[in-house]
Amino acid sequence: MSKLKVAILGSGNIGTDLMMKLERSALLQLTTMIGIDPESDGLRRAKERGYEVIDTGLQGFLERPDLADVVFDATSAKAHIRHAKLLKEVGKTVLDLTPAAVGALVVPPVNLGEHIEEGNVNLITCGGQATIPIVHAIHRVSPVEYAEIVATISSKSAGPGTRANIDEFTQTTSRGIEVIGGAKKGKAIIILNPAEPPILMRDTVYALVEEGSMDKEAIQASIQGMVETVQSYVPGYRLRTEPIIDGNKVTVFLEVEGAGDYLPKYSGNLDIMTAAAVKVAEEFAKHRLAAQTV
Amino acid sequence: MTKKRDILITEVALRDGSHAIAHQFTVEQVVKVAKALEEAHVPYIEVSHGDGLAGSSLQYGLSRTNEFELIEAAASVCEQSKIAVLLLPGIGTMNDLRQASNLGAKMARIATHVTEADVSAQHIGLAKELGMETVGFLMMSHMAPVEKLVEQGRLMESYGADIVYVVDSAGALLPHQVRERIQALKQHVGVEIGFHGHNNLSLAMANTLVAIEEGATRIDGSVRCLGAGAGNTQTEVLVAVLDRLGIETGVDLYKMMDLAEDIVAPILSVPQEITKDSLVLGYAGVYSSFQLHAQRAAKKLGIDSRDILIELGKRKVVGGQEDMIVDVAAEIAKKKLEKTAR
Numbered sequence: 001m002s003k004l005k006v007a008i009l010g011s012g013n014i015g016t017d018l019m020m021k022l023e024r025s026a027l028l029q030l031t032t033m034i035g036i037d038p039e040s041d042g043l044r045r046a047k048e049r050g051y052e053v054i055d056t057g058l059q060g061f062l063e064r065p066d067l068a069d070v071v072f073d074a075t076s077a078k079a080h081i082r083h084a085k086l087l088k089e090v091g092k093t094v095l096d097l098t099p100a101a102v103g104a105l106v107v108p109p110v111n112l113g114e115h116i117e118e119g120n121v122n123l124i125t126c127g128g129q130a131t132i133p134i135v136h137a138i139h140r141v142s143p144v145e146y147a148e149i150v151a152t153i154s155s156k157s158a159g160p161g162t163r164a165n166i167d168e169f170t171q172t173t174s175r176g177i178e179v180i181g182g183a184k185k186g187k188a189i190i191i192l193n194p195a196e197p198p199i200l201m202r203d204t205v206y207a208l209v210e211e212g213s214m215d216k217e218a219i220q221a222s223i224q225g226m227v228e229t230v231q232s233y234v235p236g237y238r239l240r241t242e243p244i245i246d247g248n249k250v251t252v253f254l255e256v257e258g259a260g261d262y263l264p265k266y267s268g269n270l271d272i273m274t275a276a277a278v279k280v281a282e283e284f285a286k287h288r289l290a291a292q293t294v
Numbered sequence: 295m296t297k298k299r300d301i302l303i304t305e306v307a308l309r310d311g312s313h314a315i316a317h318q319f320t321v322e323q324v325v326k327v328a329k330a331l332e333e334a335h336v337p338y339i340e341v342s343h344g345d346g347l348a349g350s351s352l353q354y355g356l357s358r359t360n361e362f363e364l365i366e367a368a369a370s371v372c373e374q375s376k377i378a379v380l381l382l383p384g385i386g387t388m389n390d391l392r393q394a395s396n397l398g399a400k401m402a403r404i405a406t407h408v409t410e411a412d413v414s415a416q417h418i419g420l421a422k423e424l425g426m427e428t429v430g431f432l433m434m435s436h437m438a439p440v441e442k443l444v445e446q447g448r449l450m451e452s453y454g455a456d457i458v459y460v461v462d463s464a465g466a467l468l469p470h471q472v473r474e475r476i477q478a479l480k481q482h483v484g485v486e487i488g489f490h491g492h493n494n495l496s497l498a499m500a501n502t503l504v505a506i507e508e509g510a511t512r513i514d515g516s517v518r519c520l521g522a523g524a525g526n527t528q529t530e531v532l533v534a535v536l537d538r539l540g541i542e543t544g545v546d547l548y549k550m551m552d553l554a555e556d557i558v559a560p561i562l563s564v565p566q567e568i569t570k571d572s573l574v575l576g577y578a579g580v581y582s583s584f585q586l587h588a589q590r591a592a593k594k595l596g597i598d599s600r601d602i603l604i605e606l607g608k609r610k611v612v613g614g615q616e617d618m619i620v621d622v623a624a625e626i627a628k629k630k631l632e633k634t635a636r
Contacts, residue, residue, distance in 0.1 A: 146352075148351055148352050148353065150353050150614075150617050152615060152617075152618075155409065155410060160412075163410075163412045163413050164412070164415065164416070165416065166383045166384050166413045166416075167383070167387040167388055167389075167416065169384075170384065170385075170387055171387060187348075187351060189351065189353060189384060189385050189614070190384040191384055191612065191614045191615055192384070192407065192410045192413065192612075193407075193610070193611070193612050193615065194407065194409040194410065194612070195609070195610040195612075202617075202618075204353070204617035206352040206353065208352075240621060241621070241624055244620070249352070251620070253617070253620075253621055
């Protein structure tokens with residue numbers, strides 16, 4: 001069985017963590033790591049592991065486009081806008097881990113199926129990946145009028161990109177809660193906590209369901225099922241306590257512990273992004289393989 | 295009022311006070327208070343949800359009235375007094391700030407946890423672009439060493455803040471700690487310095503006076519202590535004390551007292567005082583707005599709210615983490631149950 005060939009664009013923390021996750025994939029074959037700094041830890045590690053290493057940025061890859069069919073973009077929102085255009089021209093599928101939101105917003109267990117042939121997929125935000133599945137799990141039982149999520153991450157795991165444009169997080173996540181989660185109205189809050197040792201990523205989801213539609217048992221079962229689905233690709237994703245149901249309000253407390261591949265375990269917020277990206281690529285690979293064999 | 299003011303007071307009852315009444319302000323109340331503050335010549339009046347613009351939420355409490363209506367109403371009755379708004383990046387966005395500015399807000403106070411100033415660069419920049427007087431508001435200042443506070447204050451200055459505030463959100467700072475903080479900022483930051491106190495340890499006035507002694511020129515007060523926890527430095531008392539000290543605030547003492555007694559006191563269902571819970575906020579160094587949330591959780595689970603607050607302090611929870619209250623309360627209740635079962 002041939003694996004789908006993939007490349008990573010961006011050799012920072014996210015790109016390097018992706019590299020380590022892709023090594024475990026039975027469906028994906030990482031061929032190339034693309035960066036701009038040959039001295040970066042990511043590129044050095046890629047070289048040691050025997051991958052093709054390009055240190056001239058995307059341009060270098062465009063000169064050898066056969067190296068991969070799918071490119072993970074782990075650079076920045078601003079760079080992605082340029083990358084998206086160039087990669088589209090050469091017909092590459094792009095999985096975007098920046099908050100650029102150029103392509104279709106995807107949360108794997110909720111709407112990946114609708115976008116299985118998409119050329120550009122955006123992974124929204126860490127808070128979105130952690131909470132939108134839960135909003136959807138509630139909504140598929142009882143229509144959600146309003147959903148609000150609070151993501152608390154350790155200061156250490158919030159990179160300069162997130163910090164310089166924190167509105168991108170609140171706005172893109174709220175949009176995802178509505179468009180993908182199904183809530184009529186969505187709201188997102190992010191809090192940075194500097195405590196040492198760093199705290200694990202925590203997410204709280206509040207949802208108000210339509211008056212008279214509350215089905216306590218069904219909602220609890222739906223949430224439980226969704227948590228297990230997310231766990232299949234983010235093993236450190238879990239409920240902190242049983243969901244609290246009070247009147248028409250559902251409150252869910254989540255925690256995300258990272259796999260500790262390249263990034264430390266406390267940065268579950270980064271881990272859930274790289275894990276979701278790998279999940280999307282694997283589903284793409286399965287879909288393409290099935291199409292070939294038919 | 296042409297007299298030069300030595301200290302510029304910002305009245306925060308219509309923002310910080312929102313916590314004390316679970317964000318239930320009405321347009322009528324806000325108009326009455328703002329009008330009276332204008333007549334008393336208070337230079338700045340802050341109006342927002344207690345957690346700043348867009349704070350209305352299940353996490354912090356839903357506002358009874360849309361805060362933009364309150365801001366617009368307050369601005370409509372003030373000619374001399376300027377309306378200030380609070381914004382916490384991560385909760386409110388630049389769009390919220392634009393809207394507040396359109397409705398007449400003239401001052402933007404951009405608040406971050408004391409170690410996280412770099413999330414405020416865009417918002418401070420936008421506030422300046424909109425022509426607003428801009429404050430960098432370093433919350434929970436007791437949680438960082440002086441050098442860190444200075445570093446973060448300098449960041450806010452570099453983004454364009456006109457004023458940097460030491461914010462004692464937990465009412466936990468002791469007078470000598472306020473002194474070293476203001477001193478250091480005066481030494482290393484080129485802009486005006488402000489102080490925002492909470493009275494949880496009955497030190498709001500003492501801390502404010504120390505801040506002024508060290509050169510702070512912007513001071514927050516809440517009339518009748520209408521603020522989170524035990525409230526803030528009581529504005530009408532501050533005006534009287536500063537007058538006795540020969541420090542000019544430009545605020546009319548009699549009118550301030552009348553407004554406190556006749557307009558603000560009736561808004562409060564119980565008078566603001568240092569209760570065991572607000573005392574514990576200051577003692578444990580916990581964000582003052584946690585008080586009502588902890589009381590509610592304690593009542594529901596039949597535990598002592600002080601235990602919740604002390605535990606939150608131990609875990610170094612920061613402002614805005616109200617969801618931790620229910621979480622910690624549930625843990626304490628569970629432990630208690632296990633103990634009695636044994």
